Amino acid sequence: MKTLELKGSLRTDLGKKATKALRKAELVPCELYGAGENIHFSVNERDLNKLLFTPETFIVKFDVEGKVFTSVMREVQFHSVTDKPLHVDFFQVTEDKAFEVEVPVKVEGFAKGIQAGGKLAIINRKLKVKALMADLPENLLVEVSDLGLGKSIQVGALDFENLELLNAKNAVVVQVKLTRAARAAANSGDAVEGAEAAAPAAE
Numbered sequence: 001m002k003t004l005e006l007k008g009s010l011r012t013d014l015g016k017k018a019t020k021a022l023r024k025a026e027l028v029p030c031e032l033y034g035a036g037e038n039i040h041f042s043v044n045e046r047d048l049n050k051l052l053f054t055p056e057t058f059i060v061k062f063d064v065e066g067k068v069f070t071s072v073m074r075e076v077q078f079h080s081v082t083d084k085p086l087h088v089d090f091f092q093v094t095e096d097k098a099f100e101v102e103v104p105v106k107v108e109g110f111a112k113g114i115q116a117g118g119k120l121a122i123i124n125r126k127l128k129v130k131a132l133m134a135d136l137p138e139n140l141l142v143e144v145s146d147l148g149l150g151k152s153i154q155v156g157a158l159d160f161e162n163l164e165l166l167n168a169k170n171a172v173v174v175q176v177k178l179t180r181a182a183r184a185a186a187n188s189g190d191a192v193e194g195a196e197a198a199a200p201a202a203e
Helices: 016-024 045-052 180-198
Strands: 003-010 027-033 039-044 059-064 067-078 085-092 099-108 119-122 126-131 140-143 152-154 172-177
Touching: 003 045, 016 027, 027 045, 039 045, 039 059, 045 085, 099 119, 099 172
Parallel strands: 003 059, 027 085, 099 140
Antiparallel strands: 003 039, 027 039, 059 067, 067 085, 099 126, 119 172, 152 172
């Protein structure tokens, strides 16, 4: 899994007035938990956007005034109108202990159902896994070559080495949806077959 390095500044004043001043200065209040006492700090909004507005998942290394913390992002609060980040929670991780994180799904192959007129849809673009840091991939590769029209792949059908999938086993990951054109073609074919069956045999 990729690593992103960011710098932060410790927050000593956690009041509403101080928090408002931080956001006005384009700094985002953050909190790191998971290893003893929680650490409150702020990060430049522009730098943090590299983490927030990407489909990728990162191990985040924060340099907070000379002390480095390794973490994964847990929760983000966005402004309801501007979509600007208001607060971000991070969870501290270590190399020797498994932890939970969401990993992006990446499909491989050309599904049979697409050749039949269907459309491939990724229902869950990220899956939650539990693993050691060294075993975390950048993507979870899902092979879809044999996926037919109207068929899907569920979490329970997937297996990745040294990873524990935490989503419900019946959760759909990818499926080939039946498009309007494919449905019309199928109905047309049924109608033709019906007409041929009903037609009297030629003598």
